[in-house]
Amino acid sequence: MSEQERERRRDAIAEQRRRLPDAPGVYVFHDADDRVVYVGKSKSIRKRVASHFSSRSTLGRLADEVERIDFLVTDTEAEALIAEQQFIKRHRPVLNVKLRDDKSYPYIGISLDEEFPRVYFTRERHRPSRAYFGPYANARRVRETLELLGKLFQYRTCVGAEPGRRSGVPCLDYYIKRCGAPCVGYVDAEEYRRNIDAIRRFLSGRYRDVERDLEGKMDEAAEAQEFERAALFRDRLAAVRSLMERQRVAGEGVGTADLIGVAVEGTDANAQVFQVRDGVLAERQGFYLDNQGERDITEVAEQFVAQYYEASPAVPPLVVVGPELSGSTELLAEAIGERRGTAVEVRAAERGDKRRLRELAQRNAQLALAQEGLRRERQRRQRTAALDELAAALGLDEVPIRIEGYDISNLGAENTVASMVVFEGGAPKKSDYRRFNIRGRSKESGPDDFASMEEVLRRRLDRYMSESERSPHDAELDESFASLPGLIMIDGGKGQLGAGAKALAPLIERGTTVVSLAKRLEEVYVPGRSDPLPIPADSEASRLLQRVRDEAHRFALDLHRRRRGKSMTGSVLDGLRGVGPARKRALLNHFGSPERFVNASREELEAVPGIPGKLARDIHRQLNKTGASPTGERAGGGARS
Numbered sequence: 001m002s003e004q005e006r007e008r009r010r011d012a013i014a015e016q017r018r019r020l021p022d023a024p025g026v027y028v029f030h031d032a033d034d035r036v037v038y039v040g041k042s043k044s045i046r047k048r049v050a051s052h053f054s055s056r057s058t059l060g061r062l063a064d065e066v067e068r069i070d071f072l073v074t075d076t077e078a079e080a081l082i083a084e085q086q087f088i089k090r091h092r093p094v095l096n097v098k099l100r101d102d103k104s105y106p107y108i109g110i111s112l113d114e115e116f117p118r119v120y121f122t123r124e125r126h127r128p129s130r131a132y133f134g135p136y137a138n139a140r141r142v143r144e145t146l147e148l149l150g151k152l153f154q155y156r157t158c159v160g161a162e163p164g165r166r167s168g169v170p171c172l173d174y175y176i177k178r179c180g181a182p183c184v185g186y187v188d189a190e191e192y193r194r195n196i197d198a199i200r201r202f203l204s205g206r207y208r209d210v211e212r213d214l215e216g217k218m219d220e221a222a223e224a225q226e227f228e229r230a231a232l233f234r235d236r237l238a239a240v241r242s243l244m245e246r247q248r249v250a251g252e253g254v255g256t257a258d259l260i261g262v263a264v265e266g267t268d269a270n271a272q273v274f275q276v277r278d279g280v281l282a283e284r285q286g287f288y289l290d291n292q293g294e295r296d297i298t299e300v301a302e303q304f305v306a307q308y309y310e311a312s313p314a315v316p317p318l319v320v321v322g323p324e325l326s327g328s329t330e331l332l333a334e335a336i337g338e339r340r341g342t343a344v345e346v347r348a349a350e351r352g353d354k355r356r357l358r359e360l361a362q363r364n365a366q367l368a369l370a371q372e373g374l375r376r377e378r379q380r381r382q383r384t385a386a387l388d389e390l391a392a393a394l395g396l397d398e399v400p401i402r403i404e405g406y407d408i409s410n411l412g413a414e415n416t417v418a419s420m421v422v423f424e425g426g427a428p429k430k431s432d433y434r435r436f437n438i439r440g441r442s443k444e445s446g447p448d449d450f451a452s453m454e455e456v457l458r459r460r461l462d463r464y465m466s467e468s469e470r471s472p473h474d475a476e477l478d479e480s481f482a483s484l485p486g487l488i489m490i491d492g493g494k495g496q497l498g499a500g501a502k503a504l505a506p507l508i509e510r511g512t513t514v515v516s517l518a519k520r521l522e523e524v525y526v527p528g529r530s531d532p533l534p535i536p537a538d539s540e541a542s543r544l545l546q547r548v549r550d551e552a553h554r555f556a557l558d559l560h561r562r563r564r565g566k567s568m569t570g571s572v573l574d575g576l577r578g579v580g581p582a583r584k585r586a587l588l589n590h591f592g593s594p595e596r597f598v599n600a601s602r603e604e605l606e607a608v609p610g611i612p613g614k615l616a617r618d619i620h621r622q623l624n625k626t627g628a629s630p631t632g633e634r635a636g637g638g639a640r641s
Contacts, residue, residue: 009067016069017053020046025073026083028091032067033475036091038293041080045071078334081302085310088303095293097269097303105311106142107134108203110196113609115189116163116182117196119155121146125313127609132313133203137285145203152236153199154180154187161590161607177232202240204314205256205277211240254279254353257318261361262301263369267291270369271304272361275316286368298324305332305346315340320349320358382540383426390487390541393533394513394526400486401425403544404460405552406500407491408452409559410438418456419556422480423548432480435559453490454499461504485512491549493518494525501527517549576622578615586610598623 020027025045029038029052042048049069074080088096099105109122113129121142125132136142149155156163156179158171164183173179180187180195201209214237221230259274269289275282287308291300301324309315315336325332326348333346349355391399403423410416422432436459438452460481467482484507490500497516504514508527516525522542523532535542579587590608591597605616 013053013066013069017046017049020049020069020071021073022046023073024075024077024080025071026080026087028070028072028087029066029093030068030070031065034068036087036093037065038093038095039084039087039091041077041084043077045073076334077331078338081306081331081335082310082338085306088307089310097293097295097300097307098290099287099304099307099311105135105137106139107132107136107313108142108145109133110200111161112196114161116156116192118157118159119146119149119196119199120157125311131200134313135285135308135311136283137287141283149199149202150178152202152239153195154178155192155195155199156182158183160596160604162604205275205280205282207240207278207280207282211237214240254357255318256316257320257354258316259320259349259354259358259361260301260305261322261358261363261365262297262304262324263362263365264291264295264297264300265369265373267294268369268372269300269304270365270372271301271308272364272368273308274357274361276357277316284364286364288368288372298328301325302328302332306335309336309339312339315344317342317344319344319346320354321346322358322362323348379427383544386540386544387426389539390544393524393535393539393541394487394515396486396513398486400513402483402485403487403489403548404485405489405491405548406453406456406460407549407552407556408438408449408456409553409556410449410452416452417556417559418452419552419559420456420460421548421552421555422485423544423551426544428551432483433555434480435555449492450495450499453492453496454503457488457490457500457503461507464507484510488512488514489545489548489552490514490516491519491552492516493523494530497525497527515545517545519549522546576619578618583611583615 022044024041024043026039026041027045027049028036031037040048040052072083074083088098092098105123107122107125109118109120109125109127110131110133111117111120111129112131113127121139122132125134134142136145150157150173154177157173158164162183164170168184170181170184170186171179174181174186180192182189182192198210198213201213214233218230218233218237221227221233254276256277259276261272261274263270267290269291271287271289273283273285273287275285287304289300289304295303301322305319305321305325309319317340319332319336321329321332325346329346329348333344336346337344349358387399387401390396394400401424405421405423406418408416408418416438418436418438420434420436422429424432436456438455463478463481464484467478468484470477470482488500488504488507490496493516497514500516501508501514504512508514514527517523518525518532521532522537522545524535524542524545525532537546586608587597591600591604600620602617602620605611605620606613608616611619
């Protein structure tokens with residue numbers, strides 16, 4: 001950027017800053033491409049924005065890149081904090097503190113809208129008629145909790161609004177005491193609901209309620225001389241008490257609270273949430289945070305607390321934070337209280353068990369951050385060693401910094417696709433991944449992996465030639481195709497390699513090395529050599545190529561499955577009157593597979609959320625009239641008169 005252009009931008013921003021209000025609210029920084037790069041909130045928008053353009057600003061050079069400033073005035077700073085989180089979630093600005101992959105954090109869901117609710121793993125939490133518990137730090141923790149619930153309580157695990165299978169016989173869960181078999185009437189809806197209520201109390205941390213309930217049921221069964229049933233409740237009661245004793249880390253005075261510790265180091269941060277319920281450590285959640293703007297610990301902690309409770313379905317009455325947030329406790333209490341619907345106390349504990357546990361969470365955050373740093377350094381060294389070993393094995397003059405991998409996936413000529421994956425520095429660079437639909441095949445010619453690979457690599461070459469002629473500042477430049485790879489790896493043997501080398505001759509002349517990796521014995525082939533290179537399959541060099549190959553296969557298969565799914569279900573759903581895109585998604589999400597949808601009864605169709613009863617009956621008539629199958633052909637495979 002020229003000095004004249006920089007001066008023009010500074011003058012324009014200065015004029016915008018003068019018009020900013022001296023009021024609480026949210027401000028949004030846009031760059032020259034109108035991308036949101038930073039979102040902030042303050043009691044005074046004007047004063048806070050001015051601080052970003054001072055010489056001590058942590059935004060650094062960003063201030064020179066800001067092209068436009070938007071703002072939203074709110075009545076209070078707490079409202080500004082809530083609005084700020086909504087803007088961050090919508091725009092994902094690079095310099096804001098963000099929970100890594102916060103959209104995919106897992107939850108436990110309970111389908112309260114069904115007569116016999118299910119308890120299940122989920123990553124969605126938007127259905128108003130369902131209860132959600134989480135977020136959990138990883139999927140493994142959710143599955144462990146579901147496993148524990150299966151041992152302590154009885155609930156159905158079958159999919160769908162109605163319990164049971166078409167056979168009308170209880171599944172294995174009934175015989176191993178994991179389900180009461182509502183599908184065959186062994187337990188009625190009222191008793192089943194009481195069990196679900198116990199699960200909700202347990203997941204909410206009300207362990208003493210669960211303990212008293214199990215104790216009462218055990219005594220009741222014993223008085224009725226139902227000794228087998230009494231023994232079942234006795235074993236569950238013992239399991240709950242054992243859990244409470246193992247996880248008791250606080251005195252009775254702690255009660256129910258979340259204790260939060262945060263650690264920051266450069267662009268990385270970690271937060272630990274200790275969820276104490278009835279004096280028992282119910283959960284310990286750990287979250288890694290992106291801190292590309294290198295914000296200080298106060299802002300990181302404030303942003304984490306706001307984002308965590310925006311995503312959490314359950315908010316405790318007390319949240320204990322570190323001293324860095326001592327000046328923000330009232331603000332956070334007001335914002336979190338809005339989420340809970342009742343008053344929430346946020347405070348920095350100064351003594352006793354609460355302070356001890358909060359400091360323990362802090363130490364865990366620091367240890368997690370240190371371990372993450374060690375893990376990254378170890379992985380970096382392993383990747384460097386693998387690249388050095390690969391360069392030596394292939395006889396390369398330079399280490400192949402950029403490696404591209406290609407794979408073909410097909411099911412008949414009409415569903416042939418290909419993938420291009422990219423590894424830089426030995427690690428995946430997913431922003432540079434690309435997919436291809438194969439054009440040159442027909443039903444008559446059938447699938448041909450050699451021809452398909454040659455087509456894809458020829459198209460890759462053509463894109464390199466066209467993109468490399470563009471200016472680096474061209475908005476339409478595709479940097480992935482414009483980059484010259486040091487190594488191209490083709491999934492397959494000598495045949496695929498021959499087709500690829502033929503298509504890539506101009507790139508080979510520019511220094512790109514082309515190899516293929518055969519699956520059977522992990523053999524590496526190079527052009528002009530009939531036998532494979534002597535690279536052991538268990539060497540770091542071979543393992544790196546295998547990781548590239550496996551990632552290319554996964555990426556191609558993902559597209560292939562989606563295309564195949566559309567071809568199998570599209571004709572059936574597209575031909576139904578009154579079924580648009582939203583209702584199509586609702587039907588597929590509810591039934592899970594084309595077969596279950598096509599074979600659904602009228603009652604099952606009427607139970608689909610978002611599908612009116614009249615439309616469900618009409619869909620049932622249409623399906624039975626046409627005899628549609630999941631492939632779009634008529635049932636039985638032939639035309640009907």
